[in-house]
Amino acid sequence: MRFLGIESSCDETGVALVQLLPDGAARLRGAALHSQVAMHRDYGGVVPELASRDHIRRVLPLMEAALEEAGVDLRAVDAVAYTRGPGLAGALLVGAGVAAALAMALGVPALGVHHLEGHLLSPFLSADPPAFPFVALLVSGGHTQLMRVDGVGRYALLGETIDDAAGEAFDKSAKLLGLGYPGGPALSRLAQQGDPAAFALPRPLLHSGDLDFSFAGLKTAVLTQVRKLGPALAARRADLAAATEAAIVDVLVHKAAQAMRATGLQRLVVAGGVGANQRLRAQLDERARRAGWRVHYPELALCTDNGAMIALAAAMRWQAGGWPPHGDGWAFDVRPRWPLQALTPAAPA
Template sequence: MLVLGIESSCDETGVAVVEATGPGVPVLRAHALHSQVDMHQAYGGVVPELASRDHIRRVLPLAQDVLARSGCALPDIDVVAYTRGPGLAGALLVGAGVACALGAALGKPVLGVHHLEGHLLSPFLSRDPPEFPFVALLVSGGHTQLMQVDGVGRYALLGETIDDAAGEAFDKSAKLLGLGYPGGPALSRLAEQGDPEAFKLPRPLLHSGDLDFSFAGLKTAVLTQAKKLGDGLEARKADLAAATEAAIVDVLVRKSLAALDASGLQRIVVAGGVGANRRLRAQLDAACGRRGVRVHYPELALCTDNGAMIAMAAAMRLQAGVQEAQPLYAFDVKPRWPLQELAAA
């Protein structure tokens, strides 16, 4: 079974072909990705209308490239998958429209995929894929969640952010420090030059007794510290970036360990863009190593939004029999779609 996956939820256009044969983990045949970062930099953030128009320009050339590199032709595709949500409505509609048009032209079934489920299952694309069950730390854009994952489509929410997510804390703090867009990666790069103990920043909800997150207070603390520094901020910017990153990572690691304790599981998966953060990987690896817990990550190139994770999620849902792809070409998108509402059938 060959699955063509299309991702267009925000500011990256991704297309991929995944092959599923038998009960084993599906294999990535080829993928291509176009990032809109350069286009949105001038505006300091994503402009939804520009994002949608750029998806229109990119998706078909990317699909042609992926098909050529995967060694298959369009009629060879068995299922066309696309991101149904969550995301920007206009951007989602581009991928959904193209996928359903291709499905109708080929007479092949289509499947709408949950964007966060794509991230959740993306470590199965790695050289060291996990096994069910596991705890998942999902840190993608505006989402920070801890899930217990017992199988494909079998997800239980353990904790989530009640205000700003980790990715938002990175981006907003970076903006306060004048680091531009995209802020999170810029702050992490600058943090490598600073002292993470130079400033005492709060670790919100660290001792709350639950598995929820809150990063809005941290952002406020960064703003307060930046104002105190005044003209001296430039000289201390790397230290403040390092302290900010350390605070976010400390909370993510401690809550992840608490989720392992609560679930009794011995395996954790980290997925989403923040999962590429070096400090997070190093500290979580060290903490889990001391406990004998296995940690799994997506490949670095697949931490951001991409078509491979959408094709993989579709293939795994079909393999597990939790969903059927049908030749129905009317579609809708779900800009807001909590993962725990995802139907298993």
């Protein structure tokens, strides 16, 4: 079966075609992505109305590009998947509306996918896919969670952030350092030139004994250092960026290792935009080497929001019996707030 996936939850428009092979494996056949970063940069963040309008302009040309890369005619698509939530309501409605209209025109199912489930399952498209069960570290701009994953839709929350997510900590700290938007990648690039030990920044909840996270206090500590430095910030910006990145990564690695010990599992999956951070990957790989477990990452191109992860999640749920033959029908809604653990299993345990 061929699944067309449409992602429009925030500031990326992504369309991709994923095919289920006879042996049960999934293969990415074609993908196209447009980022709205340049459009939102002048505003210092995502403007929801502008995001929605840009999705409308981009989605059909991107679909044509993805199908052309795949060498597949639109009429050969067997199901159309879209991001149902969470995300910006207006942006979600664009993808949902286009997907339902396409599905109705083609006479195929329309499938509403959870955005975070897409991220969580995206490593199954990598060259080194995981196997169930595993611990998942979901780290993105708005989410930081540790989950136990026993199958498609079988998710147990182990811990989550009680305030800012790791991606927000990167972005807000970058803004304090005057790095502009989007701040996280800019901070990580600058951190490569700095000394991570130059500033003693806190590691919130590092030894709390649970698997929850907190990054708001770290942002406050960065603000305090910026004010102390004053005009000297320009000369110390790289060091402060490196120290900030190190603090965030130390907490993520410590909590992930704690979750591995608590569950006794041997596989960790890292997904979401922050999963592309090279310091995080290096430290997790080293911790895994010492502890004897494995870490699986999506390909770098699949760390950001994209259509491939939506098509894949739909394909895996379909394969596991997660939808009736008609899918969700052609009526649609969106869920801007939608807890991942609220999803039902795709098949009986």
